[in-house]
Amino acid sequence: MIPGAVVRRELSPAAPAVTEASNRVIAAITDPWDHPRTMVSVALMCEWGASHGIEVETLLRGTRIASGSLNDPEVLVEARQEMAVIRNLVTAIGHRPGLGVELGSLYHLTAYGYLGYLLTASATARDTVERGLHFALLTFAFTTMTARIDSGGRYVLTLEADDVPEDVRGFVLERDTAAVVQIHREIFPGSGRVPLREIRLATGKEGPTGVFADFFQVPVVFGCPCTEVVLDAGYLDEVPPMANTHTAQLLVAQCERIRAERLHHTGVAARVRAHLLDRTSLDLTLEDVALQLHYAPRTLRRHLEHEGTTFRELLDEVRRSVAENLLLDRSMSRHEIARRLGYQDWSSVVRATRRWKRE
Structure with a gap:
């Protein structure tokens, strides 16, 4: 366990509601999660499963996804097909806390195609937040996210999954939270570049391997009213080391095109x-x-x-x-x-x- 990464089990005080005057919303996901997505997420889960002794056929059971299409960049799957794979994985592992964090750490920037490169080329961290939430249809997120500055002047990203089936909700919250942190760490590589302060999880308890503390490296609070990633607000003004205005403009156009196509599928x-x-x-x-x-x-x-x-x-x-x-x-x-x-x-x-x- 990393020093300082203490995992606490007590309930955290309820975070101020996003709608209160003391909070200022800076971006939010407005598109539905029930949209087609690339095969990347399913392939990542199948690769992880295979490395842990779970056959691909087990994870694809009942999904109508052929194993031969896992590496095909042109094939899209419906959100509920990916959710079926998640359900098969959670069932095979036995609903283990921390499983979503382990998988979420594998969702590197390159998993998101054009969007991953756009986030890298964006002018500031604030731009990466706004664009990441605007182009959520290009991700694999099942949570609805809202970014705000709280009453204490911190940047807080809230993740909600109330409309996700309960049997996979914990995994989804863990995975999406870990994936968000992984994205920021890859945009700003190097120790301490991302001023993460606390993780609040609306899930029950720590996993048996300490995966939460090992991955997040900050205090993690379980049983919270909602899932939140807390960072210093000054981080939003940081400039990614690979920021490039011209490249970002080109990539925005590509991402808008894909978003429009995916919205057509809702x-x-x-x-x-x-x-x-x-x-x-x-x-x-x-x-x-x-x-x-x-x-x-x-x-x-x-x-x-x-x-x-x-x-x-x-x-x-x-x-x-x-x-x-x-x-x-x-x-x-x-x-x-x-x-x-x-x-x-x-x-x-x-x-x-x-x-x-x-x-």
């Missing part, structure tokens, strides 16, 4: 997409899905049009995504792949694949 469209992904066959009509999701067909069609898409476009998109996974699975017959995609025969799959390649 709302009713996201519900339809998630429902289609969960079916054993994609031989479905809009009327079928409307009935299963308790919409009138006309209402569902209107919602999708309002979100800038159609059922046919969503069905084709899901078929393409599922096909990318199924075609990597050598154990499945052509007949089974065609049936799963909702086609009558293999020739229909071939024609669809050719069309997708042209698009």
